Amino acid sequence: MAQPQTNPTPSSSQLDHVAQAVRDLLHQPDYDDGSAGPVLVRLAWHSAGTYDAASKTGGSNGAGMRYEKEGGDPANAGLQHARAFLEPIKKKFSWITYADLWTVAAVVAIKEMGGPEIRWRGGRTDFTDDNKIPPRGRLPDGAQGADHIRHIFYRMGFNDQEIVALSGAHNLGRCHSDRSGFEGKWVNNPTRFSNTYFKLLLVNDWKKKTLENGVEQYVYVDEDMIEEDEDAEDAEEPEELMMLPTDIALIQDPSFRPWVELYAEHKDIFFDHFAKVFAKLLELGIKRDRNGNIVNEENQQDGYKS
Ligand code: DDH
Known part of the structure; x- marks a missing residue:
């Protein structure tokens, strides 16, 4: 049987650099209310909020929003701004995956905006194609009850x-x-x-x-x-x-x-x-081994038939 893939969690000194870079970009005088923070939080939430516990599909692994199939979902309209804010950080710290960057950026932003310290664990991998992206329609509709x-x-x-x-x-x-x-x-x-x-x-x-x-x-x-x-x-x-x-x-x-x-x-x-609960949200769809590394299981490797 093939060894499951793992992507080790970034070290704390590596993370400190990323966290500082996120703090440095939060102040955006020409954007909305002057901060990139809120839209970064929404990016992390939508990246994780596709999770379905029954089929163990969706969740914060993969950074599927880079693909039209998920990024073009009307529910994700506007989140391209959040991804664009983070792109220079990804360029500078190429070792971090998008899936880790999007989730850790929200944790840093919340703290910086006066919120609580949230436990964050890394090691997410990025999909290399759109096969594992779940169907649209899993995020909430604000018009409902x-x-x-x-x-x-x-x-x-x-x-x-x-x-x-x-x-x-x-x-x-x-x-x-x-x-x-x-x-x-x-x-x-x-x-x-x-x-x-x-x-x-x-x-x-x-x-x-x-x-x-x-x-x-x-x-x-x-x-x-x-x-x-x-x-x-x-x-x-x-x-x-x-x-x-x-x-x-x-x-x-x-x-x-x-x-x-x-x-x-x-x-x-x-x-x-x-x-x-935000820490729990960011862990949706992620299975870790006893060292805390994420295990990409066989069932997560299977593509969706669309
Ligand atoms: Fe939300 N949210 N959200 N939301 N959300 C919107 C904006 C933001 C719903 C609908 C909308 C959560 C739950 C729900 C944030 C975080 C979180 C917008 C406006 C809609 C609509 C988007 C736009 O026009 O730009 C609905 C429905 C629910 C629900 O049913 C409970 C959750 C769980 C979170 C979270 O982070 C844990 C944030 C932050 C924003 C502001 C984004 C921005 O650009 O500013």
């Missing part, structure tokens, strides 16, 4: 608590009408990792709004903020905050909601749970 969220995340092996904790990543970044069709940010400071998303979910009166493109989302305008701003001479108009239908499902569902309440009240618990 609690049943859909469970269908998608139970498939990956997450429970309700883990789903809510992971969703706290929407403290970061924004929606772009030319990517997902949704528009706007969830919190006022979208480049600072925090539990504000959960607080806003609970305190605000979210109203359904249909955008010009026909997409429905929820919005809230802080009336107090407008009044204060009217007194100020050169007040900028406050930007409407938004929630996806899937975000609102977290406060409507009786099993999700207690976790939203807990995380809104206890930032430390949220950080602890988020760190654990």
Whole structure:
């Protein structure tokens, strides 16, 4: 029987260099809210979120988004920006695989944006063709509700608590009408990792709004903020905050909601749970031997018949 392939995890001094290079590129004054961080986090999440526990397919190994089959999935629209941000690092440190780079970049970005320290393990390999890329349609659709969220995340092996904790990543970044069709940010400071998303979910009166493109989302305008701003001479108009239908499902569902309440009240618990569940996310689809090296098993070598 052929020996399984392994790719040793990078040494800590090698990783320090990569981590520093990621920190150095986060500040992007001309991009979105001034940081590459949020889109890097989304890249890591989408690279792992294709996992299917039943067939043990998909997951963070392979960096399949380099191929049209996965990179061209409408669910991944916009993530080419994240990949382009990281390309110079890949060029400089050619020993790191894309799959490791995409996942470690998110961990570095989260920490740098004020989030928790997340355990990261390397050794992922990159696919050399698109045979092992799973079918499209495995990532969540923001227009749907609690049943859909469970269908998608139970498939990956997450429970309700883990789903809510992971969703706290929407403290970061924004929606772009030319990517997902949704528009706007969830919190006022979208480049600072925090539990504000959960607080806003609970305190605000979210109203359904249909955008010009026909997409429905929820919005809230802080009336107090407008009044204060009217007194100020050169007040900028406050930007409407938004929630996806899937975000609102977290406060409507009786099993999700207690976790939203807990995380809104206890930032430390949220950080602890988020760190654990994000580490778990990044390990989806990965099997390690007793030295921690990733074993590329026979079944992962099999291609998909498409
Ligand atoms: Fe998300 N997310 N996400 N998300 N997500 C979007 C942006 C970002 C859903 C839909 C969207 C997670 C879960 C869900 C981030 C991280 C995470 C956008 C906007 C949509 C739509 C894309 C665009 O227009 O650019 C849905 C649905 C779910 C769900 O059902 C639970 C999870 C689990 C994470 C994570 O990281 C753990 C981040 C960060 C962004 C901001 C990206 C950016 O460019 O800014």
